Amino acid sequence: GQNIDQPTEMTATEGAIVQINCTYQTSGFNGLFWYQQHAGEAPTFLSYNVLDGLEEKGRFSSFLSRSKGYSYLLLKELQMKDSASYLCAVSYNNNDMRFGAGTRLTVKP
Amino acid sequence: ETGVTQTPRHLVMGMTNKKSLKCEQHLGHNAMYWYKQSAKKPLELMFVYSLEERVENNSVPSRFSPECPNSSHLFLHLHTLQPEDSALYLCASSQDLAGGLVENIQYFGAGTRLSVL
Numbered sequence: 001g002q003n004i005d006q007p008t009e010m011t012a013t014e015g016a017i018v019q020i021n022c023t024y025q026t027s028g029f030n031g032l033f034w035y036q037q038h039a040g041e042a043p044t045f046l047s048y049n050v051l052d053g054l055e056e057k058g059r060f061s062s063f064l065s066r067s068k069g070y071s072y073l074l075l076k077e078l079q080m081k082d083s084a085s086y087l088c089a090v091s092y093n094n095n096d097m098r099f100g101a102g103t104r105l106t107v108k109p
Numbered sequence: 110e111t112g113v114t115q116t117p118r119h120l121v122m123g124m125t126n127k128k129s130l131k132c133e134q135h136l137g138h139n140a141m142y143w144y145k146q147s148a149k150k151p152l153e154l155m156f157v158y159s160l161e162e163r164v165e166n167n168s169v170p171s172r173f174s175p176e177c178p179n180s181s182h183l184f185l186h187l188h189t190l191q192p193e194d195s196a197l198y199l200c201a202s203s204q205d206l207a208g209g210l211v212e213n214i215q216y217f218g219a220g221t222r223l224s225v226l
Contacts, residue, residue, distance in 0.1 A: 030210065031210040031213075033210075033214065033215075041219055042111050042199070042218050042219040042220065043199070043217045044111060045215070045216065048211075048214065091213055095206050097154065097213070097215070098151070099151045100151055101149055101151045102151075
């Protein structure tokens with residue numbers, strides 16, 4: 001199968017940096033997406049990676065290594081409002097989109 | 110506000126009831142999706158529609174019946190559900206099904222929290 005693996009839960013301190021990892025099956029890979037989902041709300045698109053390297057968007061960055069089947073989402077200068085679930089999703093050939101179970105991030109004062 | 114609206118937000122139904130979930134997108138997208146989200150599990154893709162035609166049905170039980178009357182609206186008709194069907198049901202849309210990744214970015218509604226008693 002095409003499992004997407006990410007940690008279930010993480011905790012970090014306000015103002016700190018946190019890295020959320022995601023690993024996936026590489027066969028048929030097209031691209032990788034990160035979504036943020038606050039409790040009771042819609043998942044919202046954060047970023048996508050097609051090529052190897054780092055994509056930066058303000059406090060959020062996403063990294064991809066296609067050969068290793070590995071990505072991470074980096075959140076800097078954490079704020080309390082960053083407490084949410086972060087979903088890693090991979091687009092495979094034939095428009096097949098697979099999601100991970102999500103990483104629940106708790107930001108503490 | 111993501112441009113995708115789902116109603117109702119919460120639904121409680123008995124196993125013999127018939128109900129429908131509604132999704133409307135105001136983004137001018139051509140593709141729409143139904144997902145099931147259970148606690149601590151990955152999003153499960155249920156149905157995919159492109160230009161009002163169903164293109165994917167991931168072995169979903171027949172007690173779930175989708176309907177796409179036009180490219181802006183998507184329904185999920187429910188009948189004789191089981192307690193294990195209790196979950197958050199998410200609707201999403203994307204500009205297109207095929208094409209570059211930008212066109213495949215999915216925009217989600219806030220979901221319908223379904224409880225089957």
